[in-house]
Amino acid sequence: MTGTPEKKVGLSRNQMAWCAAQDIPDGSMVNLGIGMPEKVAEYLPADRDVFYHSENGILGFGPSPAEDSIDLELINAGKKPITEIAGTSYFHHADSFAMIRGGHIDICFLGAMQIAENGDLANWSTGAADAIPGVGGAMDLAVGAKSVVVLTDHVTKKGEPKLVERCTYPLTGEKCINRIYSNLAIIDVDANAFVVQALAPGVTLERVTELTAGQVRAGDNLHTIECPEL
Amino acid sequence: MTGTPEKKVGLSRNQMAWCAAQDIPDGSMVNLGIGMPEKVAEYLPADRDVFYHSENGILGFGPSPAEDSIDLELINAGKKPITEIAGTSYFHHADSFAMIRGGHIDICFLGAMQIAENGDLANWSTGAADAIPGVGGAMDLAVGAKSVVVLTDHVTKKGEPKLVERCTYPLTGEKCINRIYSNLAIIDVDANAFVVQALAPGVTLERVTELTAGQVRAGDNLHTIECPEL
Amino acid sequence: MINKKHADLNDAVAGIEDGSLILIGGFGEVGNPTELVHALIDQGATDLTIVNNNAGTGEVGLAALLKAGRVRKIICSYPRTVDPHVFNELYRANRIELEVVPQGTLAEKIRAGGSGIGGFFTRTTTGTPLAEGKETREYEGETYVLEDPIKADYALVKCFTADRVGNLTYYKTARNFGPIMCMAATTTIVQCQHYVEAGGIDPEHVITPGIFVDRIAVVAQPMLESQLIARGVSYTEGDQTKGIAL
Amino acid sequence: MINKKHADLNDAVAGIEDGSLILIGGFGEVGNPTELVHALIDQGATDLTIVNNNAGTGEVGLAALLKAGRVRKIICSYPRTVDPHVFNELYRANRIELEVVPQGTLAEKIRAGGSGIGGFFTRTTTGTPLAEGKETREYEGETYVLEDPIKADYALVKCFTADRVGNLTYYKTARNFGPIMCMAATTTIVQCQHYVEAGGIDPEHVITPGIFVDRIAVVAQPMLESQLIARGVSYTEGDQTKGIAL
Numbered sequence: 009m010t011g012t013p014e015k016k017v018g019l020s021r022n023q024m025a026w027c028a029a030q031d032i033p034d035g036s037m038v039n040l041g042i043g044m045p046e047k048v049a050e051y052l053p054a055d056r057d058v059f060y061h062s063e064n065g066i067l068g069f070g071p072s073p074a075e076d077s078i079d080l081e082l083i084n085a086g087k088k089p090i091t092e093i094a095g096t097s098y099f100h101h102a103d104s105f106a107m108i109r110g111g112h113i114d115i116c117f118l119g120a121m122q123i124a125e126n127g128d129l130a131n132w133s134t135g136a137a138d139a140i141p142g143v144g145g146a147m148d149l150a151v152g153a154k155s156v157v158v159l160t161d162h163v164t165k166k167g168e169p170k171l172v173e174r175c176t177y178p179l180t181g182e183k184c185i186n187r188i189y190s191n192l193a194i195i196d197v198d199a200n201a202f203v204v205q206a207l208a209p210g211v212t213l214e215r216v217t218e219l220t221a222g223q224v225r226a227g228d229n230l231h232t233i234e235c236p237e238l
Numbered sequence: 239m240t241g242t243p244e245k246k247v248g249l250s251r252n253q254m255a256w257c258a259a260q261d262i263p264d265g266s267m268v269n270l271g272i273g274m275p276e277k278v279a280e281y282l283p284a285d286r287d288v289f290y291h292s293e294n295g296i297l298g299f300g301p302s303p304a305e306d307s308i309d310l311e312l313i314n315a316g317k318k319p320i321t322e323i324a325g326t327s328y329f330h331h332a333d334s335f336a337m338i339r340g341g342h343i344d345i346c347f348l349g350a351m352q353i354a355e356n357g358d359l360a361n362w363s364t365g366a367a368d369a370i371p372g373v374g375g376a377m378d379l380a381v382g383a384k385s386v387v388v389l390t391d392h393v394t395k396k397g398e399p400k401l402v403e404r405c406t407y408p409l410t411g412e413k414c415i416n417r418i419y420s421n422l423a424i425i426d427v428d429a430n431a432f433v434v435q436a437l438a439p440g441v442t443l444e445r446v447t448e449l450t451a452g453q454v455r456a457g458d459n460l461h462t463i464e465c466p467e468l
Numbered sequence: 469m470i471n472k473k474h475a476d477l478n479d480a481v482a483g484i485e486d487g488s489l490i491l492i493g494g495f496g497e498v499g500n501p502t503e504l505v506h507a508l509i510d511q512g513a514t515d516l517t518i519v520n521n522n523a524g525t526g527e528v529g530l531a532a533l534l535k536a537g538r539v540r541k542i543i544c545s546y547p548r549t550v551d552p553h554v555f556n557e558l559y560r561a562n563r564i565e566l567e568v569v570p571q572g573t574l575a576e577k578i579r580a581g582g583s584g585i586g587g588f589f590t591r592t593t594t595g596t597p598l599a600e601g602k603e604t605r606e607y608e609g610e611t612y613v614l615e616d617p618i619k620a621d622y623a624l625v626k627c628f629t630a631d632r633v634g635n636l637t638y639y640k641t642a643r644n645f646g647p648i649m650c651m652a653a654t655t656t657i658v659q660c661q662h663y664v665e666a667g668g669i670d671p672e673h674v675i676t677p678g679i680f681v682d683r684i685a686v687v688a689q690p691m692l693e694s695q696l697i698a699r700g701v702s703y704t705e706g707d708q709t710k711g712i713a714l
Numbered sequence: 715m716i717n718k719k720h721a722d723l724n725d726a727v728a729g730i731e732d733g734s735l736i737l738i739g740g741f742g743e744v745g746n747p748t749e750l751v752h753a754l755i756d757q758g759a760t761d762l763t764i765v766n767n768n769a770g771t772g773e774v775g776l777a778a779l780l781k782a783g784r785v786r787k788i789i790c791s792y793p794r795t796v797d798p799h800v801f802n803e804l805y806r807a808n809r810i811e812l813e814v815v816p817q818g819t820l821a822e823k824i825r826a827g828g829s830g831i832g833g834f835f836t837r838t839t840t841g842t843p844l845a846e847g848k849e850t851r852e853y854e855g856e857t858y859v860l861e862d863p864i865k866a867d868y869a870l871v872k873c874f875t876a877d878r879v880g881n882l883t884y885y886k887t888a889r890n891f892g893p894i895m896c897m898a899a900t901t902t903i904v905q906c907q908h909y910v911e912a913g914g915i916d917p918e919h920v921i922t923p924g925i926f927v928d929r930i931a932v933v934a935q936p937m938l939e940s941q942l943i944a945r946g947v948s949y950t951e952g953d954q955t956k957g958i959a960l
Contacts, residue, residue, distance in 0.1 A: 034469075035470050057469045057470045059470070059633065059678070059679070061679070062745075062887075063740075063817060064741045064742075064817070064887050064890050065887050065889050065890050066886075066887055067677045067678070067679055068633070068671075068678070079886065080743075080744070080938055080940070081744050081745075081836070081885055081886050081887060081888045081938075082887055083741075083742065083887050085746055087741075087742040087743075087744075087795070087796070089942050092671060093666075093667075094665070094666040094667030095631060095632070095633040095635060095666035095667060095678065096667075096671040097635050097671050097674035097677040097678065098671050098672055098674070098676055098884075098886060098887065098889050099720050099889070100821075100889050100890065100891070100892065100893040100894055100921075101741075101818075101820075101821035101890050101891050101894060102583075102821045102822060102824070102825040102893075102894045104816065104821070105583075105678075105818030105821050105822065106579075106582060106583035106584065106651060107677075107679055107680075108583050108584075108818055109583055109584025109585070109818055109836065109837070109838065110581075110584040110651060110652075111584060111819060112651075112679045112680065113679075128841070130765045135843075139580045139807075140793055140794055140801075140802060140805055140812075141793075141812070142790075142792040142793050142794045142814060143791060143792065143814055143815075143816050143817075143844070144791050144816075144819060145611075145791070145816065145817040146816075147838045147839055147844070148818030148819070148838045148877075149814040149818075149841060151584075151837040151838050151840065152584055152818075152837075152838075158883075177795040177843045178842060179843075180842065181776045181840075181841065181842070182840055182841035182842075192641050192811050193945070205618075219834075229944045232498075258682060262486045262716075264716075265716045267925050287715045289582040289632060289716070289879065289924070289925070291925070292641075293494045293571060293572070293639050294496075294498075294641050294644050295495075295643050295644050296640075296641055297923045297924070297925055298917075298924070299881070302701045304755045308496070309640065310497075310692055310694070311498050311499075311639055311640050311642045311692075312497055312640045312641055313495075313496065313641050317495075317496040317497075317498075317550070323591070323912075323913075324911070324913030325877060325878070325879040325881060325912035325913060325924065326913075326917040327818045327881050327915075327916050327917050327920035327923040327924065328638075328641065328643050328918055329639060329643070329919070329923055330575075330580070330644065330645070330646065330647040330648055330675075331495075331571070331572075331574075331575035331644050331645050331648060332575045332579040332641050332647075332648045332829075333923075334572075334578060335571065335572030335575050335576065335829075335886070336574055336577070336825075336828060336829035337923075337925055337926075338830075338896060339572055339576075339590065339591070339592065339827045339829055339830025340827075340828050340830040340897060340898075341830060341832070342897075342926065343925075355679060358595070360847060362918040365597075368557055368560075370547055370548055370555075370556060370566075371547075371566070371568045372544075372545070372546040372547050372568060373545060373568055373570050373571075373598070374570075374571050375543050375545070375570065375571040376548040376570075377570040377572075377573075377596060377598070378570050378572030378573070378592045381592050381594065381830075382572075382591075382592075382830055408596060408597045409595050409596045409597075410596065411594075411595065411596070412594055412595035412596075419592055426531065445782075505865050576829075576831070580834070582839065583822075584836065584837065585834050585836060586820070586834075586835030586851065586853040586856075586858035587834065587835045587851070587853065587858070588826070588832075588833070588834040588835070588836070589832030589834070590832065591828065591830065591832070598880060605832065605833065607832040607862075610832075612832035613749065637918065638918075640917075640918075666755065671886075671887075672883065672884075672919070673918070673919050686897065699858045707727070
C-alpha cells in the first residue's frame with residue numbers, strides 16, 4: 009500500500025466500462041447505476057441482446073436521444089434522458105423494486121467508496137457528521153441483484169485503497185459484491201479474499217496487492233486483459 | 239328462542255336485498271358476496287351511482303348479460319357472467335385484495351352461518367370433521383371493508399338462531415360485523431348487543447328477541463320497515 | 469437475441485422436476501392455463517405441490533393432473549368449486565394434502581415471494597382457526613398475523629398477448645393471479661393466445677414486464693374447462709398428442 | 715353521480731389540515747405534481763410531514779413548500795438531487811427533520827400502507843446503519859429487517875389522463891410513485907393533463923383504479939421544475955393566483 013501520488017496507470021474509465029460490457033451474458037437483465045456504470049451500455053458487443061432496467065420504472069431502454077428529440081419525462085435513475093426500444097415496459101416503483109429485491113435482475117453495476125474482502129460495500133456516506141445522508145436505491149440493488157458488480161478506480165484520489173479488509177464507512181450492503189472492475193484488475197470477491205482474475209496491461213499482481221488493503225490472491229487462470237484503446 | 243318450525247315470517251329474500259340496497263350511500267364502492275348479496279344490486283335506487291368490486295379483479299361492473307352476449311372470461315367472484323360499464327377497470331389479485339385489506343371498500347355484503355353479539359362472524363365452515371374446508375375471500379373482506387354487512391335469514395332451516403351470544407362454528411373474522419339485514423329486522427351490532435333499528439311488518443321486538451340467542455335491545459329510533467312487495 | 473417463444477407446449481414444459489412447487493393461474497375456470505396443464509400431465513412430473521385458487525373441476529386441467537396422481541399437496545383458498553369430485557375423492561381417501569389460505573393472503577404471499585419480501589403481517593385470519601400457531605403483533609390496537617412468502621419453482625400462466633421478450637397482457641377477469649404468479653417462480657411458463665414481435669404491445673399497456681417470463685407457448689384457441697367438459701373430455705396422459713383435448 | 719373533478723387546484727387542496735402526513739409523487743422532477751404543491755402553499759397548511767423520493771430542487775414545487783416553512787419533517791431516499799439548496803440550508807440549521815429510507819423500502823412501505831399490511835421483512839439495510847434498532851428475522855439463512863407501513867392523510871399525484879370516476883393513466887417514467895401513493899392516503903388528490911368521461915380509458919389500460927382517487931384537478935399544461943427554474947421562478951405564496959408560475 010502506498011500513499012504516493014502517481015501517474016494514472018492501467019485502464020481508462022472507458023476501458024473499464026468496455027471490460028465490464030464484454031462479460032455481460034446475452035439475454036441479461038441489467039441495472040446500470042449512476043455515473044461510470046452508465047458507460048457500460050456504450051461498449052456492449054453487438055451480438056448481445058440485453059435489457060436495461062432503471063429503478064424509477066422502466067425495463068428495456070436505449071441510449072440518450074438526440075438533443076432535438078429529448079422527452080423530459082423519459083429518464084433513467086441518473087435523471088438523464090433515455091429512449092424507448094422495441095419491448096420497453098413501464099411500471100411503478102413498488103413493482104420496480106420487486107424486480108430488484110425479488111432477484112429478477114441478473115447484474116447490477118454500482119460505484120463504490122470501499123469494498124471489503126468479504127464483499128461488504130460502502131458507497132453512500134462517509135459517515136461524516138456534517139454530511140447530508142442519501143441512499144437512493146443502492147441498498148436494494150446491493151441485496152437484490154443476482155450479481156452485484158462494482159466499477160471503480162482501484163484507489164481514491166488521495167491514493168488510498170478502496171479495496172479493504174473491513175469497510176470503515178457505513179455499509180450499503182453486507183457480503184454483496186461479486187466482482188470488481190478497477191483500473192488495475194478484474195477481481196472476484198470470494199468469501200474472504202480479492203481473487204484477481206485479470207490484470208490491466210503493465211500492471212503486476214504485486215502492484216495490485218500493494219494498492220489493496222485486504223487479502224489478495226491470484227485466480228486459477230490469471231491473465232492480462234486485452235482491451236482496445238478507448 | 240324456539241325450535242318449533244313455523245311458517246316463514248317477515249321479509250322475503252328480495253325484500254331483504256331491497257332494504258340493504260336503500261341504505262347504500264351514493265358513490266359507494268361495494269363488494270357483493272356470493273349468493274343472496276348478489277341480489278342487492280338489482281334493487282339499487284336509480285339516484286345512486288355505486289361501483290361494484292369483485293375480488294377476482296374488477297371494479298365497476300353491470301348486471302348479467304343477455305344469454306347471447308355472455309363473455310365467459312368476464313365473471314364475478316360468484317363465477318357468474320357480468321358486464322363492463324363506463325369506468326370499469328381490471329387488476330390482479332394482489333391489487334384487488336389491497337383494495338379490500340387496505341380499507342378502500344366502503345361496504346361488503348356477506349352471508350352468515352352465525353353472528354355473535356360482539357360482531358364475530360362465522361360463515362365458512364361448520365367445523366365438522368369430514369367437511370372439506372374452503373374460505374375464499376371472506377376472511378379478507380371481514381377485516382378489510384369499512385362496513386361489513388350480513389344478509390341472512392334470522393334463523394336456520396331447523397329454526398335455530400343465527401344471531402348468538404358466541405359463535406360455536408369456526409370464525410371468519412373477529413368483531414367485524416356492523417349491520418345485519420335479516421328477514422325479521424335490520425340490526426346494528428354495537429360492541430356487545432344486537433341493536434334492532436327496524437322491524438319487518440308484523441314482527442315484534444319480542445319475537446326478534448325470542449329468535450335471537452344473544453343480547454337484544456331496541457335502537458333509539460326503532461321503526462317498522464316500509465318495503466314494497468317483492 | 470432474446471426469444472422466449474418455444475416450439476410448442478411440450479417444449480415449454482420440458483424439464484419440470486418431480487417434487488416441484490408449481491403456481492397455476494386462474495380463478496374458477498377463468499385464466500386457467502388448461503393446455504399447459506395437459507402438457508404437464510404428458511411431461512410426467514409427479515409429487516408436485518400445486519398453488520391455485522381452487523382445486524380443479526370435472527376431469528380436465530388441474531383436476532386431470534390430480535386424477536393422474538401427480539399432486540402431493542394443494543394450496544388454495546377454495547377447493548369446493550364446480551364439480552370438484554376428483555379432489556373430493558382424493559382428499560377423503562387421504563391421498564392429497566390440503567392447505568387452505570384466504571384468497572387475499574394467498575395473493576399477498578405470492579406477491580411477497582416474487583418481491584423479495586421475507587414475511588408480512590396481515591389482519592386477515594386473526595381470531596380464526598387459520599391463525600393458530602402463527603406469530604402475531606399489534607398495529608394500532610389490532611392483532612395482525614405473520615405470513616410467509618410463497619416462492620415457486622414454476623408458474624404456469626395463461627395470458628392474452630405475449631411478445632418475443634416476454635411482455636404480457638391479459639384478458640378481462642382472466643388477469644386474476646397471472647401477474648403475481650409470473651413474479652414468484654424461478655421459471656415462468658406462459659401460454660398466449662396472440663404472439664407479437666417486441667414492440668407489438670404499447671409500453672404503457674404491458675401488465676407483466678418480460679423480466680418475469682421465461683418461456684412462451686402459443687395456444688391460439690384455448691379452451692375453457694366448461695367447454696371441454698361439455699364435449700365429454702376426461703383428460704388422460706397423451707390425449708393432447710392424439711388431438712383429443714386440443 | 716360520482717364526479718371527482720374539482721373546479722380548480724385550490725378547490726382540490728381545500729381542507730388539508732396542519733400536521734398532515736402528505737405523500738408527494740415524483741422522482742427527480744418527473745412526476746412531481748408541482749402545480750398541486752403550489753396550490754398547497756397558497757392553501758396554507760403547515761407543520762407537515764412530507765414523503766417524496768427527493769427533497770426539492772431550486773425554489774419551486776416541494777422546495778418552495780420547504781422554503782415557506784411548512785414542512786416539519788421529510789421522509790425520502792435521496793435529498794441531494796439537482797440544486798437542493800433550500801433543503802440543505804434548513805437541514806444544516808436544524809429547522810427540518812430528515813428520515814432517509816432506501817428507495818425500494820420507501821416504495822414498499824407506501825404499498826404496504828395502502829394494502830392493509832401491518833409490516834414486512836426485507837433484506838434491504840441489513841448490516842447498515844439504517845437497520846439499527848430494528849427487529850430482524852432470518853429467512854433461508856439471510857437476515858431481514860422489519861419495516862412498518864406508511865399511511866398518509868393526503869397524497870398529491872400527477873397523472874396523464876383521469877376519468878370522472880378517478881381511473882388514471884400515467885406518462886412514461888412519470889408513473890414512478892403515483893400508483894402506490896394513490897393507494898396509501900385517506901384522501902388522494904391528483905392533477906391530470908387530460909380529463910375524459912368515464913369509459914374514456916380502456917378498462918385494460920387503467921393503471922390506478924378510481925377507488926384510490928378522491929379529487930381531480932385539471933392542469934392541461936403542467937410545468938417541469940427545470941422549466942420553471944429556467945424562467946427564473948422562485949415560488950412564493952399567492953404567485954399562482956398572480957399567474958406567475960402557471
